Amino acid sequence: MEIELTGEVAERVAGAERVVVLTGAGISAESGLSTFRAQEGLWSRFRPEEMATPEAFAADPETVWQWYGWRFGQVAGAEPNAGHRALVRFAALFPSLVLMTQNVDELHQQAGSEGVLELHGTVMRARCTRCDYSEPMAGALERSPGAPPPCACGGRLRPAVVWFGEPLPPALGEAAAAAGEADLFVSVGTSARVFPAAGLIEVAYRAGACVIEVNPEATAFSGLAHLRLAAPAGEALPALVDAFECCRGAPG
Ligand code: OAD
Numbered sequence: 001m002e003i004e005l006t007g008e009v010a011e012r013v014a015g016a017e018r019v020v021v022l023t024g025a026g027i028s029a030e031s032g033l034s035t036f037r038a039q040e041g042l043w044s045r046f047r048p049e050e051m052a053t054p055e056a057f058a059a060d061p062e063t064v065w066q067w068y069g070w071r072f073g074q075v076a077g078a079e080p081n082a083g084h085r086a087l088v089r090f091a092a093l094f095p096s097l098v099l100m101t102q103n104v105d106e107l108h109q110q111a112g113s114e115g116v117l118e119l120h121g122t123v124m125r126a127r128c129t130r131c132d133y134s135e136p137m138a139g140a141l142e143r144s145p146g147a148p149p150p151c152a153c154g155g156r157l158r159p160a161v162v163w164f165g166e167p168l169p170p171a172l173g174e175a176a177a178a179a180g181e182a183d184l185f186v187s188v189g190t191s192a193r194v195f196p197a198a199g200l201i202e203v204a205y206r207a208g209a210c211v212i213e214v215n216p217e218a219t220a221f222s223g224l225a226h227l228r229l230a231a232p233a234g235e236a237l238p239a240l241v242d243a244f245e246c247c248r249g250a251p252g
Pocket of ligand 1: 025027029030035036038052104148188192194215219234
């Protein structure tokens with residue numbers, strides 16, 4: 001795939017200083033991980049209110065723990081793809097780039113991205129429901145695959161993800177501030193249906209950012225995009241970063 005940036009988008013990219021990228025499950029689809037809202041997606045096979053809420057964990061901790069154990073297994077077996085890797089190159093072009101993700105798979109970090117803002121936490125760690133203790137999910141599952149293990153403080157461990165109805169982590173404040181100051185905002189592989197993360201696209205647009213959307217399907221925010229790339233992230237992002245390099249002059 002080849003992308004040539006023209007007109008306003010090319011000018012905005014050439015002059016951009018504050019760059020934000022928001023990713024969702026779509027960027028990890030080509031790594032073999034299911035998205036949530038596709039026809040065969042996770043939320044077509046499981047009910048979010050039975051798996052991803054504090055109430056579900058209180059009512060049936062074993063089922064919720066085992067489900068996250070299964071998801072951990074999928075994620076642990078996955079590798080970053082060309083889309084994740086392209087974002088590492090993207091950050092080399094724009095040193096102030098802020099990468100924020102709704103994904104819990106740590107594939108951005110595995111690809112080499114730094115300072116990733118995890119808006120929905122991570123499935124790679126377990127944390128205590130009561131104290132500040134946390135540890136790698138792998139060890140917690142090995143000790144106790146069937147039920148959440150107890151913490152030394154008397155609480156119990158849970159996946160270090162954000163569930164529906166829970167407050168978002170402090171990273172959201174940083175993310176909102178970055179979106180509000182962005183000159184260039186790239187949204188990748190998110191259906192933009194879950195707030196407040198989805199609202200960051202509009203925050204950036206209203207603040208005057210040039211908005212680029214990478215998603216094979218249209219979303220509620222497609223109308224705000226100055227450029228829409230209706231292609232898989234693994235193809236579109238490497239081509240987009242090549243085009244950015246042309247606009248900016250490659251580093252080094
Ligand atoms: P969704 O499953 O809602 O949306 C995934 C998006 O990725 C869709 O718009 C697809 O069209 C797009 N997509 C699919 N394959 C793609 C590819 N190869 N390249 C680019 N895009 C592709 O996932 P999210 O928007 O991430 O939250 O969902 C947001 C949140 O809802 C998740 O973080 C999770 C979920 O419930 C919690 O569990 C709290």
